Amino acid sequence: MTRDAETSVLTDELLQRIRSRAAGYDRDNAFFAEDLDELREAGYLRPRSLLATIRDQRRLGAHAPATALAINMHLVWTGVARILAARGDRSLDWVLAEAEAGELFAFAISEPGNDLVLWDSATRAEPVVGSVTSAGEGGWAFTGTKVFTSLAPAWTRLGVFGRAEEAPGGDWPDGGTGPRLVHGFLTRDTPGWRHLDDWDTLGMRATQSRTTVLEGAVVPPERVSRILPVGPNPDPFVFAVFASFLLSIGSVYAGIADRALELGVEAVQRRTSRRTGLALSQDPDLRWRLADAALALDALRPDLETLAADVDGLVDHGAQWFRRLTGAKHRATETARVVVDHALRVAGGSGYAAGGELARLQRDVLAGIYHPSDPESVRQTVAANLLGPLEP
Template sequence: MNSIIERLRPATDAGTALCAAVDREGEFLARRAQEHDAHGTFAAASVERLKELGVLGACAPVADGGHGLYSLHDLTLLVSRIAAHDASLATAVSMHLALSWYYARTVHCAPADELPGLPEARWLAAMGRDGMVVASTVAEPGLPAWQVETEATADATGWRVTGRKAMVSLSPVATHLYTRMKVLTEDGPLLGSAMIPVDSPGVSVLDDWDGLGLRGSGSGRVVLDQVPLAADAIRVRGPWGARDTAAFEGRAASSAPLAGIYLGIAEGAAAAALRRYASVKNPSAGLQNLVAELRLSLAALRGTLHTALGELHTGLADRAPRSLAADEGSRLLEACVLASLVTEREAIAVVDRAMQICGGRSFTAGHELARMYRDVRAAGFMRPYAPPEEWVDFIARTATTPADRTANTPVET
């Protein structure tokens, strides 16, 4: 049974085993986290350790060497367990894990006769058998995901893709780039996606990430210069430049593991603060108040996220991607946005109070809370709707239904 008093617990055997494996490696991961944060280097050795534990193949079928994890709740908790030791590492692998869960959902919901030719089935198998590592290569500075400027142009053999991508976490060790692009056609631009092998001609991975926080996440840039793709390699998602309501549920599912990062940071910070508090023989009223407020924030975070994850899994697990009605997808994205914002705000509050409990030493370079203080601030740039006007508009707009607005229209007299 899950409790807001203790850490949330995985609900499946696969989730339980993977979370336990990560916890056993906590000392190694935390030690390397400090090193990578100090020097701004990618956490390559820690990613390799997670691969050895089977974390990157979590969602791959057991028959292909994976764990068959198909619980969005447990996947998010797995990310949180990693983040409690190293938020940079959790950020890097969360992108890969979110995509792998999306592929597993596609396979889970597909008719049996379609499975042999399903790309997602091949990708999952490769994650389990061959160590395939996928970096989400979507973001471009200042542009929403449906208005990316990376272009795919048709040629005699297929396509050529050219563009520049930013914030490509995990890219230094990725074998493949799951990329979104503007597909130029005779009928106008369309939004498309493709899986691009990193060793393709024209792909340049720039290990140039130098962030204020999450310094070990490898979130650098990727340059695509006339990268050749086969004619059938691009999957068209819809019109380019228009917000696609059919993608709402996919955005919600992919954002859930990101919330796990901030749950993990909060739990790591709380653990550090409570170790300090336990060493104080006669705590003052002020110190006791800080501990109580910290625990309230942690309880609010856990309870909200646990409820949202249950709602997301119920709404998505047995429904094929892009098959939900617009209002259903909007409702699930609303739940994700609300939970993400509560998680962000309460995690920041937990870290702030943890630093006050531990005192000035926590504000020095090399202290774990100083690292968490910077890492947790990245949450504001990783919401399902990141710009302030976007999430405010969305939450306000979904507060009432069209029927509510019609029923409450003032009657002219």
């Protein structure tokens, strides 16, 4: 069972409590444990439509960006499972059931120096002796290093993937040859993994996105979600990951921009010019700067929400999908950076205080440049859509 698509559990009171803790988490480099408890108790971790999810993630991002970003990783997996189910693929229905039951899902996908992201992996996936059938199905042991594992202190289910060089038993289930990428989920009580206590970053500190070291951690057969060829792949699982991740990430950063603009407006209404004696809200240059920020920000809602509604509604954009999805994430994160910069400029020197909210938003918004797809990858995707692939 899933919650009604339009139901939100984010009350104003809950959001204000979450905002009140954000500065402390950031200052202490602490995990957002109290926020997580309250959000779980409120039912926020349960699966809903992608449109409802990104709307609420934008609201949460405006109140506590790091909390929203970390929770996003769980919501991406429930989004993937919903997207597949809506298209007749029930292979991840167990993710929806376990999320409803209170399990917390996280990502262990990113790897040091791996700019291919989902298209290849430096992590080894090796079949577990004695548990693999002649069809190539079975348990897999993962060995490698994953970075940016948000929710590190609390996840109970961890999505991982790695590269298998050869098919167990000689043949892959699809009849093809060559290496494959094995996707699956670890449970927290599985031996063979550990986190490093290495999360000390400029921003998004409450996510505690620590490095995960896999040392032969085994994913059992029933939790292997996909075995796919190396390289770009049109499999619905890949589409679902991109759609859920990129639109949810973009919405968190749009929320940061919402709050920054709000703080910028408050600042010029509060401050007075010694030169003119007028409120700075009457200064033509500052009015232009805030208007410019608002114009850019206004474009994000229809961009993100239209695409999310199209995913929910099974709209087929064909080869345009990846261009639109990567573009939406890119526009959201880059626009958010511009809006925060405008807000800092109109707020004056007080915005530069390390403990201030605008300064924290400036540090948090910078994380957007590190999430896939990066600007180079986005432009490659769009160019390929327009002009075809690069010639070998």
